Amino acid sequence: MNQLPSGRRSLRPLAGVLAATGLSLTGTRISVIALPWFVLVTTGSATQTGLVAFCEMGPYVLVKAFIGPLVDRSGPRVVSWSTDLVSATAAMTIPVLHAADLLSFWLLMLLVAVIGAARAPGDLAKEVMVPEAADRGSVPLERATGLSGVMERLAFTLGPAAGGSLVAFLGPMTALVVNALCFGLGSVVISLVVPRSIGRTAEVPGHGPDAPGYWQRLGEGMRFLRRDPLLLTITAMIAVTNLLDTAFSTVLLPVWAKESGNGPAAIGLTGTAWGLSAVAASLTAAGLAHRLNRRLVFFAGFTLAGAPRFLILAADVPMWVVIAVFVASGFGAGFLNPILGAILYERIPRQLLGRVRGLGTSLAWMGIPLGGLVAGAVVSSAGLVPALAAAGVAYFLTTNLTGLRPEWRQMKRPPANAPEAGIPRPNDHAPT
Numbered sequence: 069m070n071q072l073p074s075g076r077r078s079l080r081p082l083a084g085v086l087a088a089t090g091l092s093l094t095g096t097r098i099s100v101i102a103l104p105w106f107v108l109v110t111t112g113s114a115t116q117t118g119l120v121a122f123c124e125m126g127p128y129v130l131v132k133a134f135i136g137p138l139v140d141r142s143g144p145r146v147v148s149w150s151t152d153l154v155s156a157t158a159a160m161t162i163p164v165l166h167a168a169d170l171l172s173f174w175l176l177m178l179l180v181a182v183i184g185a186a187r188a189p190g191d192l193a194k195e196v197m198v199p200e201a202a203d204r205g206s207v208p209l210e211r212a213t214g215l216s217g218v219m220e221r222l223a224f225t226l227g228p229a230a231g232g233s234l235v236a237f238l239g240p241m242t243a244l245v246v247n248a249l250c251f252g253l254g255s256v257v258i259s260l261v262v263p264r265s266i267g268r269t270a271e272v273p274g275h276g277p278d279a280p281g282y283w284q285r286l287g288e289g290m291r292f293l294r295r296d297p298l299l300l301t302i303t304a305m306i307a308v309t310n311l312l313d314t315a316f317s318t319v320l321l322p323v324w325a326k327e328s329g330n331g332p333a334a335i336g337l338t339g340t341a342w343g344l345s346a347v348a349a350s351l352t353a354a355g356l357a358h359r360l361n362r363r364l365v366f367f368a369g370f371t372l373a374g375a376p377r378f379l380i381l382a383a384d385v386p387m388w389v390v391i392a393v394f395v396a397s398g399f400g401a402g403f404l405n406p407i408l409g410a411i412l413y414e415r416i417p418r419q420l421l422g423r424v425r426g427l428g429t430s431l432a433w434m435g436i437p438l439g440g441l442v443a444g445a446v447v448s449s450a451g452l453v454p455a456l457a458a459a460g461v462a463y464f465l466t467t468n469l470t471g472l473r474p475e476w477r478q479m480k481r482p483p484a485n486a487p488e489a490g491i492p493r494p495n496d497h498a499p500t
Contacts, residue, residue, distance in 0.1 A: 095250025097227020118444030136426030213409030214354025225343025232336020289423025311435025349402020372400025378460030
């Protein structure tokens with residue numbers, strides 16, 4: 069494990085990355101409630117609601133696929149704070165234009181697309197900084213990814229709770245102002261707390277005519293991802309579950325809240341219940357994940373986290389039953405990202421981290437822009453209950469059938485004396 073050149077242990081880099089991650093994700097989760105609700109109540113159209121989600125996630129996925137070489141070369145720290153600042157500016161512009169009665173639907177879609185395009189490199193840059201920040205603090209990798217999962221789940225808790233409350237009592241535009249403030253604070257944290265030197269060891273920029281160009285460097289990431297069967301299998305499964313999760317959060321859940329009469333407060337309540345349970349699970353994973361059977365915990369977590377949320381909303385049950393199911397679902401979800409993060413950081417060489425993670429995430433997220441569109445179309449044509457039931461069954465089949473593939477045996481931790489993938493060394497471009 070690498071530490072600071074002086075040998076001193078410092079938790080400041082990891083604390084800064086985690087805090088900025090929590091702030092930006094909290095802002096994102098607030099907007100996930102505020103924007104769909106704003107479009108739904110002003111247009112009454114589930115299709116247009118899904119279209120706005122597409123306008124954010126389409127650019128997000130596209131930019132993330134190609135931004136990896138630039139993150140590796142320019143350094144994740146400067147990419148993170150600068151793109152968070154762009155996201156904050158675009159998010160603040162929406163309520164300003166709305167207050168001036170200048171916010172048309174096409175202009176809203178344009179600003180949402182800018183937010184998505186800026187979020188992609190910002191999120192990737194924070195992910196790339198995690199392993200080096202953990203090294204500097206002498207924090208085990210699974211504990212660092214567990215703590216990162218805690219921040220993500222806290223955002224999934226505070227974001228929906230704040231978003232639902234803000235929308236219910238002050239309106240969706242106020243929620244978007246808070247969203248912008250979260251991005252702005254995240255930019256300040258990275259620029260002031262995270263050392264300038266972090267991320268510079270990932271790749272030493274080449275110079276001269278023999279230095280690899282952008283496309284050659286992007287190709288290195290593609291080749292590494294293509295040659296690793298476990299990473300490809302993970303990417304394919306997550307692509308389907310992400311599509312279904314987006315359909316749930318951007319269309320199915322808001323439509324359920326409206327049709328059931330529970331309103332936006334119910335979205336915040338279910339999100340809070342889910343998030344608190346996920347935080348508890350992520351804290352457990354941070355302390356115990358390095359001792360647990362990865363494969364068993366991973367697929368058990370997906371079984372709880374996926375289909376039950378969809379199916380319970382399709383049933384006519386009391387609100388307390390819905391909350392109970394969301395609590396169980398959140399607990400299962402809390403174990404997923406710490407395990408996934410540790411596997412990815414173990415298998416990807418540090419100097420390829422931005423490229424491989426950017427490409428892998430963009431492929432895993434390629435269904436997200438379509439999630440809202442597909443859900444909106446299905447709800448409009450078949451109704452809410454059939455859409456929820458179909459999505460729940462698809463989620464269950466995806467996570468269970470994929471788990472039968474042999475690649476999942478490679479989830480085991482590497483031996484204690486195995487070389488770290490994150491440390492640059494000769495022939496590091498070969499798959500582990």
